[in-house]
Amino acid sequence: MEYKLKIPLQQHIGAPCKPVVSAGERVKKGQLIAAPEKLGANIHASLSGVVTAVTGEYIEIEPDKEQPEDYVPIKETSSMLEAIKEAGIVGMGGAGFPTHVKMDVDLQGGTVIANGVECEPLLSHNVRQMEQNPEIVYRGLKYAMQITNASRGYIAIKAKNKKAVEAMKSVIDDPRIEVREMPDIYPMGEERALVREILGQLLRPDQLPSAARAVISNVETLSRICEAVEKRKPVISKNVTVIGRLKSGRQARVFFDVPIGTPIAELIEKAGGFEGDFGEIIMGGPFTGKAVDLDCVVTKTTGGIIVTDPLPREKRKAGLLVCGCGANEARLREVAEKMGACVAGVERCKQVVDVKGGIKCENPGNCPGQAEKILKLKKMGADVLIVGTCSDCTNTVMGVAPKLKLPVYHHTDHVLRTVGHPLVRRLKK
Numbered sequence: 001m002e003y004k005l006k007i008p009l010q011q012h013i014g015a016p017c018k019p020v021v022s023a024g025e026r027v028k029k030g031q032l033i034a035a036p037e038k039l040g041a042n043i044h045a046s047l048s049g050v051v052t053a054v055t056g057e058y059i060e061i062e063p064d065k066e067q068p069e070d071y072v073p074i075k076e077t078s079s080m081l082e083a084i085k086e087a088g089i090v091g092m093g094g095a096g097f098p099t100h101v102k103m104d105v106d107l108q109g110g111t112v113i114a115n116g117v118e119c120e121p122l123l124s125h126n127v128r129q130m131e132q133n134p135e136i137v138y139r140g141l142k143y144a145m146q147i148t149n150a151s152r153g154y155i156a157i158k159a160k161n162k163k164a165v166e167a168m169k170s171v172i173d174d175p176r177i178e179v180r181e182m183p184d185i186y187p188m189g190e191e192r193a194l195v196r197e198i199l200g201q202l203l204r205p206d207q208l209p210s211a212a213r214a215v216i217s218n219v220e221t222l223s224r225i226c227e228a229v230e231k232r233k234p235v236i237s238k239n240v241t242v243i244g245r246l247k248s249g250r251q252a253r254v255f256f257d258v259p260i261g262t263p264i265a266e267l268i269e270k271a272g273g274f275e276g277d278f279g280e281i282i283m284g285g286p287f288t289g290k291a292v293d294l295d296c297v298v299t300k301t302t303g304g305i306i307v308t309d310p311l312p313r314e315k316r317k318a319g320l321l322v323c324g325c326g327a328n329e330a331r332l333r334e335v336a337e338k339m340g341a342c343v344a345g346v347e348r349c350k351q352v353v354d355v356k357g358g359i360k361c362e363n364p365g366n367c368p369g370q371a372e373k374i375l376k377l378k379k380m381g382a383d384v385l386i387v388g389t390c391s392d393c394t395n396t397v398m399g400v401a402p403k404l405k406l407p408v409y410h411h412t413d414h415v416l417r418t419v420g421h422p423l424v425r426r427l428k429k
């Protein structure tokens, strides 16, 4: 192997883990290399090799050329919850919340929802996993129901992903569990949107699904639970979608079990390599992903690597419309700057509220109407809009902005244009 692994000490919500290995030490694939002191999740070597550096941020490993098929199993535990903790499982849909903490609840007959919505456009590793290996997701869901004392299980999938819907239905042998088909709008996979759609209860932005006696877990997370329980396997790899401006074409490629700590440059090379000049490399999906540098690495929460076309140039003054589930102010300012536009003003969708230092939407994906905000941005001097809004709200933006002669960019435009995906604009009902 030509590259080194750089395994971050923080791949989860909480505090960074403390290394338990030193530079020069030989480590085996699956060996524990860092453990949390506070809220966090164990970190294991994703490949066998020699530790070449330990810093406050990461552990670097030079992998051996020959890698074993097997791994160091997690130690024997007295419960499934302990196995999840030992395996270092976190929310692999992107949230990164330690799963052993999330699952440590008594739902008293409540509900576990397997989140297979994959609501960001372009990403397809969750859908592919359900199509190719529905069993592992299903068994993970059953373990999660057992751990949390739930009596209902749902698997949420967009109705358009017919193959995944059929594959999941084909393995269900328990009348307490069913597939729920979801519409193809953003942000259908948001936790509170799922609780609202499936259980009919709208939670406040500061409430967790547990307030509705529910736990929501991404389908890859459930598959890792299954691996930890049945195979004593720690989290040492991640499923990732790579897509965009690549020599091999612009269709999505799914890589299963990419070792944690793999440089994204390596993964892009494996997917065919860059095609000409690119605009951004986005880690995550078009709506909530971050623009990153090439020296970034795959972590437990990396879902997508997207290589985009260059951003369009725009010299007019831009008004920014912030969303609680899509682009926040920092991301919209970054997009405006990369386009060359100066910012005339910033407004938030009126359903955006502050929660614990971040922002959230009061009712994800149900538009409150954007006319007032757009008029305000025009008054501030905006000649164009850059919006980060959900599908439903973009629909109403498009009902107002053209009448005021305000051209609209969505912050996902350059990303979606790269692969010929329809832009986020007016939804066809």
Ligand code: SF4
Residues within 6 Å of the ligand: 187, 322, 323, 324, 325, 326, 349, 350, 351, 352, 360, 361, 362, 363, 364, 365, 366, 367, 368, 388, 389, 390, 391, 392, 393
């Ligand atoms: S309603 Fe507003 S804040 Fe909520 S998801 Fe839509 S644009 Fe974002």
